[in-house]
Amino acid sequence: MTSIRTAARVGVLALAAAAILLTLSSPRTISAQTDDWSAPHPMLLTPERALALVRATDQNLDYVPGEVLVKFREGVGADGQQRAMTSLRSRPAPSDLRWVGDVAVLRDATEPDSTILAAQLSEQPEVESAHPNYIYHTSATPNDPGFSQRQWNLRALDMPRVWDINPGANDTIIAAVVDTGVTQVARAYAFQTWNGRATQTVAVPFAINPDFDGSRIVKPRDFVFWDGPVLDMHGHGTHVASTIGEDTNNSIADAGIAYKVKLMPVKVCVGFWEVQFALSASGFRGFVPANVGGCPESEIADGIRYAADNGAKVINLSLGGPEPSDVIRDALKYAVDKGAFVAIAMGNEYGDGNPVEYPAAYAADIDGVMSVGAVGPSLTRAYYSSTGPHIEISAPGGNDQEGGAAGMIWQATILRNDSTPMTIIAPRFDRYAETPFEGTSMATPHVVGIAALLMSQGVTDPAAVEAVIKKSARFLGEKNASTPGRNDEYGYGLIQPRPALRGFGLAK
């Protein structure tokens, strides 16, 4: 609590004053100060973990402090695990471990520096590998300017004629969005938050995106916030899901690509509001940093495995980070083995040194998993879109440098002005609007949507889906003699759903 950076607080104080006024006038305020608040569902985001996320943001750490992922050597049983963990100061027991596949998540409250934990464990003969539980981030840059031309992206992909061939896939296909969530309920929850002066309980209303038929949301699961209904308090997951399958031809908002599929929201990422609520409920006084949160590596792996185990045929991962993750790589292989195709955002770090991002970097080595770069309305690479030898395909992701908001990707998501961190005290997540985002996060669901169409058309093998998408792509950029048909800027080129869905005749 005390480690929150003072500088961050200074910036917050001015906002807090205004927030107090808003809070006091809010009709949804339940009480100004409560001590008897209890969560309606068991919290997964414990105060300790929420604080760890704050500390990570505060100290610019790319991992969850005090958490480490451990892979024991094959054949090591509980005794061996116990012996290995005696090297740690807290002496945790094997029963304290949470398993994600064959990797254990270990939380050690006594040592916040996960790199030390990992180093200590790595030295043990029973341990094959250990590393901090890294935090990945969603790969989008939201922006809320006025309307302009929308959904150039779907026109660029010739979607009207694609829908002639396959009108939105069908409800046998489940598309999982492993992200910040897609709200599955229409109701209000009471949460505790900080109003700049005191902790107070506020009623926070949620609603299902009016451009999602609620019956299309199946098997939602929250791995990171609480053991309750999935709620999106950020908007990223909803935006991504809208690109995949926003209801279409209903005269509401925008269109989605595979608008008949079932959507499986898998929440693995938290942001400001989840952390604020969790910490305020524990007595924390103050605002958490506006950019707090992320997607812990362990939860991402959990989410991928859950989606695959529960029938998802396509999985969207619009997130990434600079640290490799064996546990996520193994989860990706697991999902493909279960028959799920996975698309992963390349990352938006081209202007920041263009580092290799994970898990996108694993895509090139796993048939059935594709890494996705972004193009703007000119169908050239968006300025932010990361490049590298692991990029496989490109899709519209938006580019505000090409016409401002008109060059971004417009989809329905929660109205962001209703939940601006530290400006709004009692947020609401029950209003939706067509909103422009850009990023490889936005490009990725285009590929997932097309993959869903292909799956419903009969191409049921993830590796085959990848092969078809690559083969039907329109080559962009410079030719590279050493890698015919692809380059490091666009991969195999711009996704082309119509030729992909028409497939082959006998001679043409």
Place this chain on the structure above:
Amino acid sequence: MNAICRTSIFLSLFLAAIAVSASAQSIVSVTQDQSTIWTRDFESPAAVVDAGTVLTVVGQRKDWYEVVVPGSDTANGTVTGFIYKRLVKAAEERTPSFDNGWQTSISSGSERSDHGVGLFGFAQFGYARFAAQNTFQAIFGNAGGAFFGGGGEVRLGPNVFVNVAVERFKKTGQRVVVVGSQVFGLGIPDTVTLTPIVGTAGWRFAHEHVTPYFGGGIGKVLYKEESGFADDGENIDTRFTRYHVLGGIEVRNNWVATAFEVEYARVPDAIGVGGASAAFDESNLGGIVGRIRVLIGR
């Protein structure tokens, strides 16, 4: 359609020219004295002729030639009768003379037994096993397909034949995705029409009832492929050159014959540039055809 017409006309003219050039009646020479020419009803002798007598053949029936009975020319025409084939041998075709109209000269040593010209029409049914097996299997679920058609045949003497045939294969399958050895049907209709128009020349080993034969030829295959959700230019309507060899046997009964033949056809480089055929690296649109042909004529 223009291509079909042009090819048909060309082949028809070709056959007609062959038929006209070979349309002169045949003549034979009697090899034994006291050979009998029977009346058409085989009730009584129409004439008895000696060795060296030249006869004009106007037809044949099984083991018999139908010939003009010598000295039967009248104002009402000629009288014909039948002479046993083994009693005559081939003679040269007639040539004009100065004194008695048509005169014959005897061929020297030729064993040709028949210079008659036969004209036949036929209908045929074939089942092809396509060379592009993987491609056809992917699109249609079957590497084979049926052809129906017909044509005309000209026979020059007992051994040489030339024919023209047109047949058609039409089948609707589905467009597919091919990844390695995996094929995924997309449910989009894909209709392929093959129309081979071919000419064949060959040799018959004439026997009384069962006649083996072989031949070879060339032609065109009109190829049409139409699929669902296609734009202009995405369907195909083109033609390719086709080569073939064949062999079979013919079983004859008077005016009707039934032939059973096997044909090997090649249509090189017709496919394999795009589509499933490219994925399977198959470029030959030909294959092996088993065929039944019913011929009518004499």
